[in-house]
Amino acid sequence: MFISESLFGEVMILAKASIDKIIRKAGAARVSSEAALRLAQVLEDEGVEIAKEAVELAEHAGRKTVKREDIRMVLEQ
Numbered sequence: 327m328f329i330s331e332s333l334f335g336e337v338m339i340l341a342k343a344s345i346d347k348i349i350r351k352a353g354a355a356r357v358s359s360e361a362a363l364r365l366a367q368v369l370e371d372e373g374v375e376i377a378k379e380a381v382e383l384a385e386h387a388g389r390k391t392v393k394r395e396d397i398r399m400v401l402e403q
Contacts, residue, residue, distance in 0.1 A: 340366040376400050 345362040380396035387396075 338363065338366050339370055342366060345369070379403075 342359065342362045345366045346357045349357045349362060349365065376397065377392070379400040380392045383396040383399055384390065384392045
């Protein structure tokens with residue numbers, strides 16, 4: 327995991343280089359720093375929301391551990 331600072335001073339968990347690779351994998355020849363940081367922010371926000379729901383499912387099942395099935399169930403909703 328890598329923590330970097332966005333253009334707006336927010337701490338980002340996802341590495342800009344990893345996000346750059348994702349955008350390039352989608353077909354981009356070049357990627358601006360602003361685009362990579364914005365996508366990182368969106369992915370992080372979505373990931374946190376998915377994780378929150380998965381935590382609720384795990385707790386409802388009487389577990390402290392979030393399992394693969396919890397994530398899968400959230401994504402299938």
